[in-house]
Amino acid sequence: MKYFAVQYTYSSDADALAAIRPKHREFLASLAGGSLIASGPYVDVEVASALLLFRGETAAEIAALLDEDPFWHASLIVGRSITEWNPVIGVFAG
Template sequence: MTNFMVEYTYTDDSAKRDELRPVHRAYLESLVSTGQMLAYGRFGQDGPAGALLLVAAESSDEVEALLAADPYVLEGQVGSHRIREWIGTWGAIPR
């Protein structure tokens, strides 16, 4: 497995994101239980609204498939995203 970093940039529709947040988080938690989602969380207020996800997958195509099923993506709340292979050198991945 390879680790990938995903950066989400959200749209400006924060009310819709608030509405979808429970199903979005439930989806991400389902990936935690399979070992595919290593960590996730939103960014603070010092930039555009978005989030960071650390994903374990065989390929970036597999990551894309996981993202495509995220309720935030399905409902158009992710304006853009970026995937990069992440080579962790030391430390623990929080859960």
């Protein structure tokens, strides 16, 4: 399997994000232990954003999973990039 780094950029609507965040985190938690390796927001950044690390076969497979994210359904993710990542050193290196 391959690794994929996903970067989310969130809407600036803090109230809407806070209202849906529990469902968003519940959704991501349901993927943990499967294809989702890790997820979390960046700290001390101007634009609210997060990094998610997945294992899978294709970027399209990861995109299909993330299309079910409650934040995505609510249009609170204004940017999403999915990039294959090749760790060569460290705990994720093959």
